[in-house]
Amino acid sequence: MSPAARRGDGPRVALFATCFNDTMWPGTPKATVRLLERLGCRVEFPLQQTCCGQMLTNTGYAAEAVPLVRRFVDVFGDYDHVVAPSGSCVGSVREQHPMIAKDDAALSSRVAEVAPRVLELSEFLVDVLGVTDVGAYFPHRVTYHPTCHSLRMIRVADRPLQLLRAVRGIDLVELAGAEECCGFGGTFAVKNADVSIAMGSDKARNVLDTGAEVLVAGDNSCLAHIGGVLGRQRSGVRTLHLAEILASTEEHPA
Amino acid sequence: MSPDPAHDRAVDGGAGHAAYPPVQVTSPTFVGMPKFPKAARAELANAQQRRNLRHATHTIRDKRAHVVAEVDDWEALRVKGADAKDEALTHLADYLERLEESLTANGAVVHWARDAAEANRIVVDIVRAKEVDEVVKVKSMVTQEIELNEALEAAGVSAWETDLAELIVQLGHDRPSHILVPAIHRNRKEIRDIFVREMGAVGRPAPEDLTDDPARLAEAARLHLREKFMRAKVGISGANFAVADTGTLVVVESEGNGRMCLTLPETLISVVGIEKVLPTWDDLSAMLQLLPRSSTGERMNPYTTMWTGVHEGDGPQEVHVVLLDNGRSHVLADRVGRQALRCIRCSACLNVCPVYERTGGHAYGSVYPGPIGAVLNPQLRGTASDIDRSLPYASSLCGACFDACPVRINIPELLVELRGKVVEESGPTAESAAMKAAAWVLSDPRRLATAQKAATIAGRLTGGRTIRSVPGLGAWTNARDLPSPPTETFRQWWVREHGNEDA
Numbered sequence: 001m002s003p004a005a006r007r008g009d010g011p012r013v014a015l016f017a018t019c020f021n022d023t024m025w026p027g028t029p030k031a032t033v034r035l036l037e038r039l040g041c042r043v044e045f046p047l048q049q050t051c052c053g054q055m056l057t058n059t060g061y062a063a064e065a066v067p068l069v070r071r072f073v074d075v076f077g078d079y080d081h082v083v084a085p086s087g088s089c090v091g092s093v094r095e096q097h098p099m100i101a102k103d104d105a106a107l108s109s110r111v112a113e114v115a116p117r118v119l120e121l122s123e124f125l126v127d128v129l130g131v132t133d134v135g136a137y138f139p140h141r142v143t144y145h146p147t148c149h150s151l152r153m154i155r156v157a158d159r160p161l162q163l164l165r166a167v168r169g170i171d172l173v174e175l176a177g178a179e180e181c182c183g184f185g186g187t188f189a190v191k192n193a194d195v196s197i198a199m200g201s202d203k204a205r206n207v208l209d210t211g212a213e214v215l216v217a218g219d220n221s222c223l224a225h226i227g228g229v230l231g232r233q234r235s236g237v238r239t240l241h242l243a244e245i246l247a248s249t250e251e252h253p254a
Numbered sequence: 255m256s257p258d259p260a261h262d263r264a265v266d267g268g269a270g271h272a273a274y275p276p277v278q279v280t281s282p283t284f285v286g287m288p289k290f291p292k293a294a295r296a297e298l299a300n301a302q303q304r305r306n307l308r309h310a311t312h313t314i315r316d317k318r319a320h321v322v323a324e325v326d327d328w329e330a331l332r333v334k335g336a337d338a339k340d341e342a343l344t345h346l347a348d349y350l351e352r353l354e355e356s357l358t359a360n361g362a363v364v365h366w367a368r369d370a371a372e373a374n375r376i377v378v379d380i381v382r383a384k385e386v387d388e389v390v391k392v393k394s395m396v397t398q399e400i401e402l403n404e405a406l407e408a409a410g411v412s413a414w415e416t417d418l419a420e421l422i423v424q425l426g427h428d429r430p431s432h433i434l435v436p437a438i439h440r441n442r443k444e445i446r447d448i449f450v451r452e453m454g455a456v457g458r459p460a461p462e463d464l465t466d467d468p469a470r471l472a473e474a475a476r477l478h479l480r481e482k483f484m485r486a487k488v489g490i491s492g493a494n495f496a497v498a499d500t501g502t503l504v505v506v507e508s509e510g511n512g513r514m515c516l517t518l519p520e521t522l523i524s525v526v527g528i529e530k531v532l533p534t535w536d537d538l539s540a541m542l543q544l545l546p547r548s549s550t551g552e553r554m555n556p557y558t559t560m561w562t563g564v565h566e567g568d569g570p571q572e573v574h575v576v577l578l579d580n581g582r583s584h585v586l587a588d589r590v591g592r593q594a595l596r597c598i599r600c601s602a603c604l605n606v607c608p609v610y611e612r613t614g615g616h617a618y619g620s621v622y623p624g625p626i627g628a629v630l631n632p633q634l635r636g637t638a639s640d641i642d643r644s645l646p647y648a649s650s651l652c653g654a655c656f657d658a659c660p661v662r663i664n665i666p667e668l669l670v671e672l673r674g675k676v677v678e679e680s681g682p683t684a685e686s687a688a689m690k691a692a693a694w695v696l697s698d699p700r701r702l703a704t705a706q707k708a709a710t711i712a713g714r715l716t717g718g719r720t721i722r723s724v725p726g727l728g729a730w731t732n733a734r735d736l737p738s739p740p741t742e743t744f745r746q747w748w749v750r751e752h753g754n755e756d757a
Binding site: 017019021022023024025026027029030045047048049050051053055056057058059060061062063064065067068071096099148149151152153179180181183184185186187188189190191192193194195196197198199200201224225227228229231232 | 290291294295298608609612613646647648649650651652653654656657667670673674675676677678685686689690692693696697698699702705706709720722729730732733734735736737739740742743744745747748749752754
């Protein structure tokens, strides 16, 4: 446990990094740890965690996801607060784990206990810690894409925007058609690549129209898709996870 | 799929009533449709259609949002609507028998049809007995589903579509691409051209100086259709609702053509899917608030026609009702899937769907396109064909459809459920092998850490440079850069910083 965490007098929090962030975007869970510790939380990372199983479930392999659901409740069952920097993975835990576990009564009841305690980062900050100003500094023009699962599955509503508005130095501009899907959709991005790209192109155009340097969202998978399109166009727009902007300070800029 | 084999036949007809040859046979059916991604690719390239669809879906989407926001408690209304449908579906056999009794008591003749062929045979027999060679039709999804027009034409009967958008589709030798607005993929310039080119072959020609002014187009359609309304002895409709208690059928529409077809002919035949039944008259109150706001974005639709059997001296004197199953009882048997039978065909889910907005309806290979089509078709028709197997995947699972649905059909949940069925029925594939391997890796942190090492090695090789192409990942990298893997995973960082001790 880090010295900072030992000093924290806030709640004990288990970080669910998510397998995608762990493997591809470690900067996001690192920023989450930095941010939560700055706010006084005692952050733990249970090393036995792996994945919520969303990719399997959404592609039609729910049976293969059962062991992952079992592992999830075993690993996180003892925590009052589980926080993940991903609306989509939190959505999978809260909305899909009950469905996957439905044929196993024991697992079902474990899921019913654990799943509601799993929160997306902005939910935890606003609802549990009760903060919107997290002391961040980020002097750039930013536009926010509210990812579908954050918006319509777990309903984070405007919590991320409340947090972003309180960031010092930020020039937060509204994204046209913000609530429309970017076209990532997990395996949809490759199974229906043409439609996915058509959707991503429209999203990228709306991002460019804002004149923002940075596109922020609460899911790195959506950002990889939109950022992939923006990068191919050599648009010069950066994508950043919400956690990284909220963790950003003058001393440690994102 | 044949392009339009009978197009030539349709235009070489003679003059005068009923010498007009059938036209609907020119509408190609959906048999042999390719899978969705392939069909979608072709549709995406149609620039005119992309613009038409974007404009139309966004216009209806905004109108709907506006009138839904006006309702004090829309959510409570949605629940009420869903509950009424669920009550009917849970005791479907009872309510259907009740409906039959009420209809029969009021002088209607009730027929039962297991499938499309049976329904078509019943309708064709009634029409033949009337010795007519044409019928007028109210816009109806179920008769499109069973391809009734084609069956009538095979029997030498012309079936005239009288809804403006259906008329455009029929005259254009085209297929419907939307539930509510079948010609949504056409703009007014295209409609003007279709009218000028086609109307004369099947009835009163369009005025020579016809422009693409909407009022002029509507006038041309009105004049063309009026002679068919005045002449027709048999009308054919579907029904939006069928009230079991009273035996009342309801058709909700905007143009008044439905009212003409439902009142002028001597004989009326209504084909009604068995899921259309509502227990009581009172249940209509929620439905008639939910449907217009969700479909056309209006507080109330202009025409609501209700009829209960036969009334002497008023309206059709012979009323037939064909109650159709055609796969519905199969859907009903599925615990999760049956919620799709709550659908009232409003098309709100199509109008908010980012996939539909870009591909249009034809790519879905059914008269039921969009999100509801993606869950309904594989259930009604099974998953034997390429298109039906691919439909559950024709969605990014963004959830906009569920939010818009007036009867709370959880379409994303259903899509995921149906994907499971497709996987189950497909047996071992390259995908299933890969998914099973992924599940094996992800079910153990040590295996995951080993797999992650491969990613970090790739990360060291790419050195944070932008990845623009990877062999085998073309579906992603053809149009998108790939994020460069990191040189250290989060897990490795945590262990380096905090030690290997588990929390």
